[in-house]
Amino acid sequence: MSDSLHPDIPAIDQNVFSAMQSLKELSKIQKALDIAQKQTDQAMAEQVEICEIPSPTFHEEKRAQEIARRMKAYGLTDVTIDSIGNVVGIRKGSGNGPVLVIDAHMDTVFPEGTDVTVRREGDTYYAPGIGDNTSGVRALLQLIRCFNEADIQTQGDIIFVGTVGEEGNGDIRGAKFICNGDRHIDGYIAIDSFTAGVVVMGGVGCHRWRVGISGPGGHSFMDFGKIPSAIHAMCHAGHLIDQLTPPSEPYTTFNIGTIKGGTSVNTIAPYCEVDVDIRSISNDELLKLETQIFQAFEEGVAEENKRWGITDSERMLKLTKTQIGDRPAGARPDDCPVIQTALCAQKLLGIELTQFCPSATDANAPISKNIPSACLGSGGLSEKFHSLDEYFVAQDIHQGPQLVLLAACTLVGAEGQKPLLPIINS
Known part of the structure; x- marks a missing residue:
């Protein structure tokens, strides 16, 4: 500590x-x-x-x-x-x-x-x-x-x-x-x-966000390579977030506390969401880390769309962010x-x-x-x-x-x- x-x-x-x-x-x-x-x-x-x-x-x-x-x-x-x-x-x-x-x-x-x-x-x-x-x-x-x-x-x-x-x-x-x-x-x-x-x-200070990734979804075999997966994008974003190193002074932390999504084992996930907890005793560091985490989610979505060459807006994954907690x-x-x-x-x-x-x-x-x-x-x-x-x-x-x-x-x-x-x- x-x-x-x-x-x-x-x-x-x-x-x-x-x-x-x-x-x-x-x-x-x-x-x-x-x-x-x-x-x-x-x-x-x-x-x-x-x-x-x-x-x-x-x-x-x-x-x-x-x-x-x-x-x-x-x-x-x-x-x-x-x-x-x-x-x-x-x-x-x-x-x-x-x-x-x-x-x-x-x-x-x-x-x-x-x-x-x-x-x-x-x-x-x-x-x-x-x-x-x-x-x-x-x-x-x-x-x-x-x-x-x-x-x-x-x-x-x-x-x-x-x-x-x-x-x-x-x-x-x-x-x-x-x-x-x-x-x-x-x-x-x-x-x-x-x-x-x-x-x-x-x-x-504590900022909490519910971050969702959504897309059309599809069949895991028939639509493979044609439809991006919300879960795959979220996994990539989570990996990027896990590589972040917030300062120990002032003490600053992050946590992905919940994750849910998908419909079945043989469905390309149309939706995935996580709840994220970001804390610091400094408002400046809190906002800095929050920006880095948002960037990781953006990169996760962009990477999954790019991987399959998705440029059609109807098939592209999209990101939503909803604040569910704000303790100054x-x-x-x-x-x-x-x-x-x-x-x-x-x-x-x-x-x-x-x-x-x-x-x-x-x-x-x-x-x-x-x-x-x-x-x-x-x-x-x-x-x-x-x-x-x-x-x-x-x-x-x-x-x-x-x-x-x-x-x-x-x-x-x-x-x-x-x-x-x-x-x-x-």
Whole structure:
């Protein structure tokens, strides 16, 4: 793995650290931190209950309704499900303060019909989706309880969101919708299924394309040499793509993830399509590699047409490209207030920083809008996520909510302390 995935950790701003240290000593903040630790059994039971509500990408409705119900039960009075399916609960501040969004995505990668029944062995829980991202939803709901049961008063508003469509072809559509400019946002924290030692400081850009090659097709014997094959052209293009060497710094990758086409073993294929995933932490390198890959597909089609001397437009293979994913890349500077408060909260809580790196999360959306942002961990340990063997170890699950709570209170200002999150001018 490239060293570019592990950039130097920024120095902690001592002014931010001192402000958070003073805040942490306040009685209501201490009460909230204690609530997170004392409610771990309740929180883990909630994680199990939510996990057992199926929530495939594009079909999060049942889970969304249950999360909305729980947000209201835990004291949020302004709770709605927006037009794209996000659950949005607003906790108003005293006024004239910055607006902070805290989100956790509700969807999982598993299709309808997947058995999501949770099996427990000691402190380990087994089920598809038990970690990614039911653990994030658990931490989000625990945060709401901490704020309301400790009666913490903030100057700025906090918007709690359960987002749709973070996974796969969902293309972070829920987070993009929140950041589309319809509401004012000064800062953003996404909670995902990492340990509390992880700080995601940037967004790995991801472009996904469905590339199709089509032609008339024909009989494998009678039309041999007269009709070009869509599959043969795609194989040639795939070979060319496999020869590409993207840079290791900034870390840039490609993958042909699916391929399908043809009609039978004795038919010259009239159609073939692939889904391509291109990633980089640099938008420039992402676009450069994308251009090279498109050129390879063009050459694959041209080579197959040329091989058989096809010049008739009705018999020639043709290429189509449809974008199915667009996650913008970006990174936050060292002095980003969300990153600084996250690092300070880790230090004050005695949490070791284990990873400081970019990733592909809901935080890509606000980062691309130059909104102070980071993705933080839910606490606990998620393993084998995106597989049917996924499991979650319920150790130190209180650390995720505690970490985000301290960061959020410092950012929006709590219990009379000045907020450290600047208000973005519209």
